[in-house]
Amino acid sequence: xxxxxxxxxxxxxxxxxxxxxxxxxxxxxxxxxxxxxxxxxxxxxxxxxxxxxxxxxxxxxxxxxxxxxxxxxxxxxxxxxxxxxxxxxxxxxxxxxxxxxxxxxxxxxxxxxxxxxxxxxxxxxxxxxxxxxxxxxxxxxxxxxxxxxxxxxxxxxxxxxxxxxxxxxxxxxxxxxxxxxxxxxxxxxxxxxxxxxxxxxxxxxxxxxxxxxxxxxxxxxxxxxxxxxxxxxxxxx
Amino acid sequence: xxxxxxxxxxxxxxxxxxxxxxxxxxxxxxxxxxxxxxxxxxxxxxxxxxxxxxxxxxxxxxxxxxxxxxxxxxxxxxxxxxxxxxxxxxxxxxxxxxxxxxxxxxxxxxxxxxxxxxxxxxxxxxxxxxxxxxxxxxxxxxxxxxxxxxxxxxxx
Ligand SMILES: [Fe+2]
Numbered sequence: 001x002x003x004x005x006x007x008x009x010x011x012x013x014x015x016x017x018x019x020x021x022x023x024x025x026x027x028x029x030x031x032x033x034x035x036x037x038x039x040x041x042x043x044x045x046x047x048x049x050x051x052x053x054x055x056x057x058x059x060x061x062x063x064x065x066x067x068x069x070x071x072x073x074x075x076x077x078x079x080x081x082x083x084x085x086x087x088x089x090x091x092x093x094x095x096x097x098x099x100x101x102x103x104x105x106x107x108x109x110x111x112x113x114x115x116x117x118x119x120x121x122x123x124x125x126x127x128x129x130x131x132x133x134x135x136x137x138x139x140x141x142x143x144x145x146x147x148x149x150x151x152x153x154x155x156x157x158x159x160x161x162x163x164x165x166x167x168x169x170x171x172x173x174x175x176x177x178x179x180x181x182x183x184x185x186x187x188x189x190x191x192x193x194x195x196x197x198x199x200x201x202x203x204x205x206x207x208x209x210x211x212x213x214x215x216x217x218x219x220x221x222x223x224x225x226x227x228x229x230x231x232x233x234x235x236x237x
Numbered sequence: 238x239x240x241x242x243x244x245x246x247x248x249x250x251x252x253x254x255x256x257x258x259x260x261x262x263x264x265x266x267x268x269x270x271x272x273x274x275x276x277x278x279x280x281x282x283x284x285x286x287x288x289x290x291x292x293x294x295x296x297x298x299x300x301x302x303x304x305x306x307x308x309x310x311x312x313x314x315x316x317x318x319x320x321x322x323x324x325x326x327x328x329x330x331x332x333x334x335x336x337x338x339x340x341x342x343x344x345x346x347x348x349x350x351x352x353x354x355x356x357x358x359x360x361x362x363x364x365x366x367x368x369x370x371x372x373x374x375x376x377x378x379x380x381x382x383x384x385x386x387x388x389x390x391x392x393x
Contacts, residue, residue, distance in 0.1 A: 017331035025331035028281040032383045035392040050297040077265040084238040097255025107251040192244040
């Protein structure tokens with residue numbers, strides 16, 4: 001598959017650079033030397049295959065993992081995973097993790113002075129169906145502070161990890177919520193150069209998915225690189 | 238390519254909540270046909286990185302291993318069938334997208350003919366080679382994100 005120069009430009013602008021100085025911890029961790037081109041296709045096998053049997057009951061409903069209901073605004077997140085040719089990605093494992101409604105992660109290194117919720121762990125897993133669709137139930141995560149810069153707060157987000165057709169399709173990203181006033185201040189969200197690519201990380205409120213007296217619906221579609229895409233040439237480090 | 242892929246974002250510091258289920262248990266001991274690869278990953282100031290996660294991809298296996306508080310990782314791997322190396326994705330707080338590297342088990346002289354090493358400057362090839370350890374199936378491989386010993390990372 002060949003890419004035009006314009007394709008490559010758009011592809012590059014859709015992905016963040018390794019070094020993004022406003023995200024302070026990238027400075028000591030981003031590769032400093034130029035990346036080396038791989039002469040041959042990646043040898044990796046097609047990637048791990050995950051069946052429905054690799055999920056536990058409750059993996060797709062983060063509000064049902066404990067004896068009580070978690071605090072917060074209940075949400076249903078749905079979406080479709082396709083490849084860069086528009087084909088659905090079937091059987092894709094999606095791993096999700098998030099803070100609770102107060103903006104606190106159930107993690108030993110999270111020192112934010114907000115309460116843990118005994119009824120919320122913040123971990124979920126789903127597998128896409130034959131049309132590439134997924135859905136899970138959760139609560140809307142809270143914003144949380146971090147020490148990146150003065151008065152730094154992360155906009156509410158859900159972390160997504162996805163497996164597609166192989167190693168090139170592997171993606172870890174974050175889903176944001178519409179109209180979040182913190183987005184313009186967030187160096188992580190703003191690390192993606194292209195504005196329309198950035199906006200695709202923001203889920204959309206979905207009336208059709210919203211359930212009366214139960215939960216608000218959000219839609220978050222994901223496009224994975226096909227496993228035969230050419231590498232991102234001239235990638236800056 | 239008709240559609241632009243979704244942008245990558247960092248795994249952040251708390252990825253273990255979501256990624257632990259698929260992590261290999263570090264206490265596993267290698268069976269006779271497997272190897273143990275262990276090492277430490279360092280940042281640009283030579284400090285170990287305690288919040289990184291490695292994914293080893295080969296033609297017959299996928300293994301995920303996260304670093305511990307000292308930046309050490311342990312991965313029990315089956316020898317690849319059709320290649321001499323593992324493709325390795327490394328995710329961490331501070332990286333907006335994973336880096337891709339390769340690890341060869343053994344001395345770089347063994348892999349002189351390997352095409353993926355030919356474009357790597359000779360003086361940096363050793364960063365992709367895991368040293369054989371005390372026991373037969375034991376290799377050690379350190380990763381440096383920056384500095385004189387910066388590991389080779391590939392475009393992908
Ligand atoms: Fe987060």
